[in-house]
Amino acid sequence: MEYSIGSGSGAINIDKSVTSGRDQGQSTLRSPSTFATYIQWLYNHALAYKDTHPGTTYSANDLVLQYLRQPTYAGVNWENAAGPILTFWVEYIDQQPTQRIFGFVSPRTGRYIHVSHFAAALHGMIHQNGWPADEGTVGIGDMTGWAGDLVQSFGDWIVAKRADPSLSDSYAFGRTWIARKGGHSDHDFDEDVDAAIIAAASLANPSAPVSDVINASYAQPDDYGAWYTRFLQTRFGGSTTTAYDAALDTFDSLDPGVVAYREGVLGSYLGVQPRPWEFTPADLANLAQAWTDILSAKIAGTE
Template identity: 30%
Template sequence: MEISATGEGDYTTWCNLLVSSGDTSISTAGFDTNRQLTAAQAAAARNTGFTHIGRYVVGASKYITSQEFAGLRTAGFKLFPIHQRFNNSATVMTRANGLVHGREALDRARVFGLPHDTTMFFAVDFDAQDPEISGPVMDYFRGVNDALAWAIERELKVGIYGTRNVCQRVIDAGLASAAFVAGMSTGYSGNMGFRMPDQWHYNQIVELPIDLAGTSIPIDKDVVSSRAASVDLTHILPPPVEREGAATDTGFDAVFEWVCRAEIECERALSEASSPLQPLQVFVGDVPSIIAHSLRLPTYWGGLMWPIYTPRNPTSSFQALAEAACLQAIDGMAPAKPVTSRDVEHFAATFLGYHTWGLPSAVDSYGVGDLGGWALDLLQAWGNYKRASSSGDVYDWMVDNIGVSDASGFGYADVAADADAYLIAWDRFNTGFKPFSESMRQVYQSGPSSRISEFYQLRFGGDTENVATAFKRLITGPGVLDPIPLSEYALRRAAGLEDGDPMPTEQEAELCGRALAQKLETLGT
């Protein structure tokens, strides 16, 4: 029980020997609650002396939101995550529900950025008797374990919340490794006559209200074991928050959350389709490009350019099976694409250009990867300028329309998509190839204007001359299409240039580049 040694048979000592809750008057380092806490309430709880908090990752009105995550992190809490959807009777303890709950836990852990081998506690919130433990409860935890085994990039450990008896039984069966004991349920038979599980991490001893920043919040006090598994939130880069108006219950970025779910679905599909003779899990490194491919469909896949410029060419039958399994899993998601105002199809196509061809080597030059992003968009704006029959200066027209008018072919959504795609590709090339969501977590910490500014700095050194020179070299220099079997005709068609539309001259290309630089500076503030 980890009671402080006093050399006396005091109340705390004999109380812990008699009842599962022990001495409920002692101070505890931990508590759990089903309330969503504000930043002020989190700070107040930490100032009270609590260091560990148990919070729910799912469940209406009790799951962790973006504001709460930020508040808990700022306050310096250590989190022990809890998954519970009722689980209050044997009838709901099924393998099928265990599979669903395990999948949900993987998704939430990916969103929160919980590290490898984090312990997630799954609840048995009733006084399970031996037949129920041997049957439904074990079935449920087999389902949880089977679901968690799908994870390839980051694994979770299984913890169990329940009476002493059910915790020990499930741990002895190898279906959990840590116990969160419901010690305050002193009347439960599973807490009577059973010793504390050896692998107890938390003991829930009493429910009571506590004043946090002027509001009465119901909490359960939890004794924290010296072996307790937890996540120090100060070491976690938080999930990006939604900044662009998409509907989101949690407050986290909608595109980011969707990508996290897609990654889990792909890992599930690869794991389920794998066998000793068909090891598809080794292709988990393909998942970012597979997700991007699914997002760019159908707009950026048909026609002459895209299948040649960013092809899907599996090098083996196994790789082809892996991609097909992932795409089928993503197609089964609801929604099948993120619900957002951002142009995710454009973003995905641009990312695949850099993913396939790499980043340019110099800030004042071009790379083949640029063709799927800002370069093609600027060429399309050029074509629209010519068709507008404008007698005005090309620079003025570009400044007036880029990032403003969708009719320019280079509206704000296009600029933002190009910026995000480059930044995420840059993060992957420069910090290691990791899950797609982890690069998004890094890049989406800032808002769209800041991301456009960062793109301007990273890609062009924040210099007008570099943008102008890069586009001028792309248009007039030799060899831009040499690495790929793509004709100038196909490129012109992809840019929307009609047969009578001329390519820009060297001077016109320079003016187009200068105008783009001006707009990147303006939109990035």
């Protein structure tokens, strides 16, 4: 079964049976305003659930993000990073006569935003209280978003090297794959950017309904390049040098939580951890530089 975006020769068909690997198929293509209505509905139900279940210790904001990120972003690793998911709450919402929204079109890029991936990154960053004070390093919150996806790009490099041991240019590979292919698509990149910006706004005003914070963010008139500039400013203090340092720390960090998350991503993605002879420190630096240069290109509007 297909749904169309647009009309005439410019229409794009979306096969409902084709999934992203995260969602169980897209129920339909949604606009940002439709998603805004949906998450406000979800937040109102979270308040009602807490009223009728007085023993619930989670905030309404937690409940909203729990529902949006499940069922894919659950399990032990995600519980450690973003907190557990209350099964009874999920069952309560699933019984309501409202169709779940799995995604919508970004008002800035025109690309599809997968709600579960976006919400998982957002919940992780909020749950971990953002990122380290040293913006050139990474924390577990980063690993639930942009840094975790960068680790997947490293996994793609290892897969490519195993298939063709003659490959040597990890920078060119990163520029070809990051925000394009494999485990780190353009959708992932955009969702990570959105999550970081919105997490910062939510942490600055934690009593505000997360639905209001999300909706206010998507209502901002920033254009394509300005939104990526906001990400650079919000997460890295406006410095591409700091962004590169943090990207490299994604691979080098010895923080126990980051190490565990990184190994978990690579273990699930590759089956086995990369072997020491399969990569060099230069490969990691090249991938970090490629990610930073892609961000710079998006700010400039050239990618």
